[in-house]
Amino acid sequence: MSQEPHSPHEGPIKTVNQLIVAVLLAFVVPILIIVLLVSYVNSTSKESAGSTALGPEATAQRIMPVAAVQIKVAAANAGAATGEEVFKGQCAACHETGTLGAPKFGDAGAWSARIAEGVEALYHAALKGKNAMPPQGGGDYNDDEIKRAVVYLANAGGGKFTTPPVAAAASGAADAAASAASAP
Secondary structure, three states: OOOOOOOOOOOOOOOOOHHHHHHHHHHHHHHHHHHHHHHHHOOOOOOOOOOOOOOOHHHHHHOOOOOOOOOOOOOHHHHHHHHHHOOOHHHHHOOOOOOOHHHOOOOOHHHHHHHHOOOHHHHHHHHHHHHOHHHHHHOOOHHHHHHHHHHHHHHOOOOOOOOOOOOHHHHHHHHHHHHHHOOO
């Protein structure tokens, strides 16, 4: 008996049933793998006990705006601010810490060269701006109040300048005296 020679084009699938099973598995297995991978990726991670990293407060803190608008109400007849008040309200942000090269409050070494230029040069720098400092240090006060703050800063650094008078308070006091004199 002679055996038939083995044909080079034969494959592992010999019957129609084997072909049907192979085709079904070729489609079903990749789909099953994709479904399992998607369910694994979408599975929610469970927080550990006591963790609040995903809580509403933590989320609100992370997405909080960098800056906020602040509306200030001007007080009627509040009177002119003193040099110390202006310093605390406007100048301290930079001059307390020395931000961007600002001379620190009370640092005689940093203020000595500036004081030697004279009070008018200091007024000009504060009112018109100098280096990183904007005009009036940001501008919430009038020129006379800024001048009082300049004298307050310079005197704390070793200067011997005279504080400018409070013109608004003087005129307000004169108005009050005139009102009192005219009253019966």
